[in-house]
Amino acid sequence: MSTIAARPHRISYRLLSDRRAFLIALIAATGVVMSLLSPYFLHTDNLLNMTQFGAVVGLLALGQTLVILGGGGGIDISVGSTLSLCGVVMGVAVRHNVNVWVAALMTLVLGLVLGATNGVLITVVKVPALITTLGTLYLFGSGAEVIAGDTQITGFDRAGFSFLGHGVIAGIPTQVLLVLIPVYVGTAWIIGRGTYGRRVYETGNNDHALRLAGGSPSLVRFSLYCVSGLLAALGAVVTNSWLLIARANAGADFTLDSITIAVLGGTSIFGGRGRVSGTFLAVMLIVVLNSGLQLAGVAQSYQTGILGAVLIVSVLLNQLVTRRSGQRP
Amino acid sequence: MTTTDAARVRAPLPAPASSRRRLAAWPLRESVVPILLAIEVLSFSLLSKQFLTLSNIDNVILNSVDLALIAAGLTLVIVLGGIDVSTGQALGVVAWCVGRLTLAGWPPLLVIVTAAGLGALMGTVNGIIISRLQVTAIIATLGTAGIWSTVLFALWGGSDLFAPPVTTYASIQRTFGLPTVAFFVLAAFAVLWFVSRYRAYGRHVYAIGNDAEGARLSGINVVRTGIISYAIVGLLVGLAAVVFMARVGVIQASSGGSLSLAAIAAVVVGGTSITGGRGSVVGTLWGVLFIAVLQNGVVLAGVPPLWNGVLVGAFIVIAVAVDVTTDRISAARRRGR
Numbered sequence: 150m151s152t153i154a155a156r157p158h159r160i161s162y163r164l165l166s167d168r169r170a171f172l173i174a175l176i177a178a179t180g181v182v183m184s185l186l187s188p189y190f191l192h193t194d195n196l197l198n199m200t201q202f203g204a205v206v207g208l209l210a211l212g213q214t215l216v217i218l219g220g221g222g223g224i225d226i227s228v229g230s231t232l233s234l235c236g237v238v239m240g241v242a243v244r245h246n247v248n249v250w251v252a253a254l255m256t257l258v259l260g261l262v263l264g265a266t267n268g269v270l271i272t273v274v275k276v277p278a279l280i281t282t283l284g285t286l287y288l289f290g291s292g293a294e295v296i297a298g299d300t301q302i303t304g305f306d307r308a309g310f311s312f313l314g315h316g317v318i319a320g321i322p323t324q325v326l327l328v329l330i331p332v333y334v335g336t337a338w339i340i341g342r343g344t345y346g347r348r349v350y351e352t353g354n355n356d357h358a359l360r361l362a363g364g365s366p367s368l369v370r371f372s373l374y375c376v377s378g379l380l381a382a383l384g385a386v387v388t389n390s391w392l393l394i395a396r397a398n399a400g401a402d403f404t405l406d407s408i409t410i411a412v413l414g415g416t417s418i419f420g421g422r423g424r425v426s427g428t429f430l431a432v433m434l435i436v437v438l439n440s441g442l443q444l445a446g447v448a449q450s451y452q453t454g455i456l457g458a459v460l461i462v463s464v465l466l467n468q469l470v471t472r473r474s475g476q477r478p
Numbered sequence: 479m480t481t482t483d484a485a486r487v488r489a490p491l492p493a494p495a496s497s498r499r500r501l502a503a504w505p506l507r508e509s510v511v512p513i514l515l516a517i518e519v520l521s522f523s524l525l526s527k528q529f530l531t532l533s534n535i536d537n538v539i540l541n542s543v544d545l546a547l548i549a550a551g552l553t554l555v556i557v558l559g560g561i562d563v564s565t566g567q568a569l570g571v572v573a574w575c576v577g578r579l580t581l582a583g584w585p586p587l588l589v590i591v592t593a594a595g596l597g598a599l600m601g602t603v604n605g606i607i608i609s610r611l612q613v614t615a616i617i618a619t620l621g622t623a624g625i626w627s628t629v630l631f632a633l634w635g636g637s638d639l640f641a642p643p644v645t646t647y648a649s650i651q652r653t654f655g656l657p658t659v660a661f662f663v664l665a666a667f668a669v670l671w672f673v674s675r676y677r678a679y680g681r682h683v684y685a686i687g688n689d690a691e692g693a694r695l696s697g698i699n700v701v702r703t704g705i706i707s708y709a710i711v712g713l714l715v716g717l718a719a720v721v722f723m724a725r726v727g728v729i730q731a732s733s734g735g736s737l738s739l740a741a742i743a744a745v746v747v748g749g750t751s752i753t754g755g756r757g758s759v760v761g762t763l764w765g766v767l768f769i770a771v772l773q774n775g776v777v778l779a780g781v782p783p784l785w786n787g788v789l790v791g792a793f794i795v796i797a798v799a800v801d802v803t804t805d806r807i808s809a810a811r812r813r814g815r
Contacts, residue, residue: 224616270795270799274799274802274803275802275806276795276798276799276802277752277753277798279561279616279752280742280746280752280794280795280798281795281798283739283742283743283794284743284791284792284794284795284798285791285795286739286791287739287743287787287788287790287791287794288787288788288791288792288795289791290787290791291784291785291786291787291788291790291791292788294784294787295782295784295785295788298784405620405623405624408617408620409621412617418614418616418617419614448631450627450628450631450731451628451631451632453624453627453628454624454625454627454628454629454631455628456624457620457621457622457623457624457625457628458621458624458625460617460620460621460624461607461613461617461618461621461622464613464614464617464618465611465613468611468612468613
């Protein structure tokens with residue numbers, strides 16, 4: 150095995166073989182190109198704006214990474230709709246004079262429940278993840294529309310709630326410093342060190358072996374969908390605090406984004422392989438790319454196409470690397 | 479060794495209906511959707527007087543022919559063990575071209591052939607990425623869905639495109655009091671049913687869906703079969719775009735997008751297994767009818783249209799849950815024997 154892996158010595162290969170080194174190089178290159186293209190790129194306002202967008206998409210991408218890591222065809226297409234529904238429900242609660250922070254807590258519970266719904270359907274009823282989350286994509290998304298009823302819900306600017314989305318501590322946006330980074334560090338710690346993390350990788354790699362060893366792949370997968378729902382709800386809270394409005398289509402674009410980021414970060418779509426740090430770097434890359442394109446005057450809709458191409462190319466890249474290093478694709 | 483391999487490959491192919499075991503499992507699974515459809519029709523006709531009128535039936539059929547064409551092709555791909563979530567976006571691109579060519583005065587037949595060819599080309603792109611380059615189908619088609627929607631946005635360029643129907647066959651023509659186009663769609667289903675059941679290509683699709691590695695070992699060209707299947711979906715998407723343009727009359731930046739998921743819903747509600755190897759275009763026809771009647775009946779029954787998505791979503795999950803559960807029951811039955 151090691152002799153096969155050691156064979157290619159070219160720098161390009163070594164860059165590719167550790168996804169994180171590759172991503173850092175890409176982020177640097179994109180950053181340089183963008184700052185040459187637009188003088189505003191390195192402007193503080195722009196950097197702030199960039200990271201505020203990144204906080205929401207980063208939370209969803211983390212949930213997506215975990216679900217895909219769990220293997221067995223795991224995927225959560227419903228993350229965007231979960232965010233929409235949670236955001237709208239929180240808006241309705243706030244409109245009925247519930248304290249904003251209490252409403253935020255309720256929203257997190259709702260996200261957990263929505264994730265658990267996916268989890269039960271997938272692990273207990275055994276409906277394939279793709280179909281379950283496709284169904285709940287419809288269900289949650291339309292649910293959000295029914296509740297919001299074609300209007301935007303406002304009134305979040307109470308009890309200092311907007312601080313979460315607009316505040317800055319030591320030059321870093323609050324939602325990044327107090328939400329995104331702690332969540333990523335915590336998840337990386339749990340997934341990288343603890344027993345639970347090992348279970349997740351075992352589930353993704355070889356669920357049969359885990360079952361024989363007395364573990365429960367279903368339980369692990371169920372918990373991953375719960376976490377994905379919870380993170381989407383957290384994304385909804387952050388979005389509401391950032392935009393100060395809740396819309397029924399707030400999360401519509403996030404499904405493609407989150408899957409692209411997870412795969413770009415080196416997570417194998419078949420599960421069992423991937424890292425939280427890789428996803429984090431992929432979030433950074435997408436955020437830099439998005440904001441650069443925006444400054445260069447490329448419309449949002451064109452970014453969808455570029456993201457689609459990035460998704461396919463990054464999977465091809467994953468395969469190139471696994472094939473070169475002699476691993477099973 | 480060779481004999482056991484061959485047996486393993488042959489075993490998963492659907493056995494002829496004469497087998498007793500298959501008869502035992504049959505009524506549960508394949509009759510779920512027709513029964514649900516009957517219940518649905520009955521309850522809607524009680525809820526609304528307009529539901530069972532000829533003009534409403536006409537309406538339901540005309541509104542679902544494009545969905546039916548896409549779903550027919552998609553059935554093959556899903557039986558193959560794949561998926562295509564880019565069909566609606568591809569339809570938008572082709573429909574825009576159809577509108578443009580119609581306005582440019584191209585003869586109808588040429589427009590239709592061009593639409594089918596363009597669709598097949600887009601499908602082939604999917605097929606090459608998935609079957610040749612080995613990118614997982616859901617990832618590949620999510621990617622191309624993004625790309626197609628951007629292509630449509632670029633073509634659309636800020637102004638909606640209005641165009642007349644390519645041919646009256648696709649819109650106002652009636653045969654035996656029903657839309658003529660419906661008979662063309664039925665013919666397409668009949669061809670696909672025949673091919674999937676009695677032609678080598680069709681059997682290969684089922685074999686690959688059951689056990690791709692076994693199919694490859696038994697000499698089936700897995701890559702070519704895959705590319706052909708995605709090309710067929712594309713071709714049908716191209717034809718659906720002609721019907722779509724004739725029905726809607728205008729193309730906007732996001733036209734067609736919602737059909738991607740509706741088509742998958744129709745196929746899985748129709749009993750085709752999402753994990754591949756099992757299902758048929760006949761089931762898909764039931765699935766399309768079920769969803770078309772649901773969307774129409776819900777509106778007539780006075781439910782706000784916003785609830786449509788909730789119901790479709792719920793039915794996707796319920797239908798597949800029922801399917802998976804009956805499957806487990808019949809598997810247990812078989813073991814018990």
